[in-house]
Amino acid sequence: MKLLVTGGAGFIGSNFVLYMLKQHPEYQIINVDALTYAGNLENLKLVENNKNHTFVKADITDAKAMEELIGQEVDIVVNFAAESHVDRSILEPDIFVKTNVLGTQVLLDAARKHNIKKFVQISTDEVYGTLGETGLFSETTPLAPNSPYSASKAGGDLLVRAYHETFGLPINITRCSNNYGPFQFPEKLIPLMISKTLADEQLPVYGDGLNIRDWLYVEDHCSAIDLVIHEGRNGEVYNIGGNNERTNLQIVKTILVQLGKPESLITHVKDRPGHDRRYGIDPTKTMTELGWKPKHSFETGIEKTIRWYLDNKDWWTRIQTGAYLDYFVKQYGERLGDQE
Ligand code: NAD
Numbered sequence: 001m002k003l004l005v006t007g008g009a010g011f012i013g014s015n016f017v018l019y020m021l022k023q024h025p026e027y028q029i030i031n032v033d034a035l036t037y038a039g040n041l042e043n044l045k046l047v048e049n050n051k052n053h054t055f056v057k058a059d060i061t062d063a064k065a066m067e068e069l070i071g072q073e074v075d076i077v078v079n080f081a082a083e084s085h086v087d088r089s090i091l092e093p094d095i096f097v098k099t100n101v102l103g104t105q106v107l108l109d110a111a112r113k114h115n116i117k118k119f120v121q122i123s124t125d126e127v128y129g130t131l132g133e134t135g136l137f138s139e140t141t142p143l144a145p146n147s148p149y150s151a152s153k154a155g156g157d158l159l160v161r162a163y164h165e166t167f168g169l170p171i172n173i174t175r176c177s178n179n180y181g182p183f184q185f186p187e188k189l190i191p192l193m194i195s196k197t198l199a200d201e202q203l204p205v206y207g208d209g210l211n212i213r214d215w216l217y218v219e220d221h222c223s224a225i226d227l228v229i230h231e232g233r234n235g236e237v238y239n240i241g242g243n244n245e246r247t248n249l250q251i252v253k254t255i256l257v258q259l260g261k262p263e264s265l266i267t268h269v270k271d272r273p274g275h276d277r278r279y280g281i282d283p284t285k286t287m288t289e290l291g292w293k294p295k296h297s298f299e300t301g302i303e304k305t306i307r308w309y310l311d312n313k314d315w316w317t318r319i320q321t322g323a324y325l326d327y328f329v330k331q332y333g334e335r336l337g338d339q340e
């Protein structure tokens with residue numbers, strides 16, 4: 001089996017490559033990534049010398065490059081490549097449309113041309129918009145994205161659906177809740193708060209901190225995708241989540257307790273525009289149809305994650321330089337001067 005994994009130097013993509021080469025050592029993986037600010041080859045050190053892993057630096061919007069790669073007898077395309085950070089999409093929506101919509105369409109065309117066996121689109125629960133205090137997102141919840149990021153992901157999903165309906169391309173779409181774990185770029189809530197807590201810096205909590213996210217340890221997301229690849233029914237969408245809803249304040253306080261730091265580090269800052277209040281995934285279909293079950297509770301997952309960031313300080317301190325710092329000032333400079 002030959003897989004083309006896009007975005008495999010990013011957070012979930014690199015975890016997935018490592019997971020698949022462990023679960024299926026005989027599979028061949030072509031890993032294509034443009035190495036944007038979020039792509040980091042250090043994540044793939046463990047498989048650097050693995051003959052079944054080939055890394056290619058290329059952009060998924062490059063039609064010629066994608067056709068050449070998929071033309072190498074690829075069986076399955078798993079598309080992780082994306083611009084993934086909501087705050088960045090508010091500052092710079094255009095690159096989100098380019099990568100998440102156009103990039104997906106370029107891949108779909110190449111996949112169609114070479115008659116691949118399946119195209120798996122890695123999407124997100126954010127395409128469903130926001131929930132009130134009750135209810136959960138199911139696969140039939142209407143799409144109602146609220147940020148340029150989630151709108152661009154929904155656009156990608158709709159193209160995947162259309163290529164299935166119009167051209168008969170075999171596809172699955174997965175929609176997972178918030179992931180956390182090793183190799184997550186320290187702009188996202190959990191690694192950002194861990195790194196700032198360790199530096200005794202202010203912890204910027206948006207608004208009242210009572211927005212709710214549904215958290216899943218990244219390895220459990222990878223095991224679900226593995227099942228979708230092998231067992232997913234053609235044309236179907238699968239929601240992935242572990243029923244671990246927490247407010248942002250609960251997350252931050254958990255990190256503070258585990259690192260033995262005071263709550264006085266918490267700083268409420270101006271809210272994210274269009275900030276979705278609550279996400280919650282109903283994973284029943286993935287669990288009953290595919291037999292998927294997450295291995296980690298939030299408690300075991302967060303403990304493992306904090307341990308990883310403690311043990312791999314070099315990894316994230318190296319990231320905290322150059323382009324990342326420029327972005328950091330643009331994103332937080334104003335907010336930290338505008339405390340509530
Ligand atoms: P990430 O930002 O860590 O990684 C994205 C990767 O894609 C990076 O390695 C980057 O270099 C690469 N990339 C970006 N633009 C590219 C392009 N034009 N061509 C080729 N490569 C490109 O993101 P992540 O958190 O690992 O998310 C991976 C996927 O999972 C995304 O599609 C995201 O929408 C989805 N998702 C993420 C979460 C989450 O909580 N992080 C939850 C559900 C779904």
Ligand code: TDX
Nearest residue numbers: 084085086124126178187188189204205206211213248
């Ligand atoms: O500094 C912060 N302070 C804060 O209060 C940051 C970075 C975030 N937050 C809040 C905003 C959200 O309510 O924490 C919550 C989580 O924020 P992010 O880590 O930015 O994630 P989110 O916006 O929920 O989106 C994530 O989950 C779904 C991923 O980034 C997406 O790629 C994925 O699709």
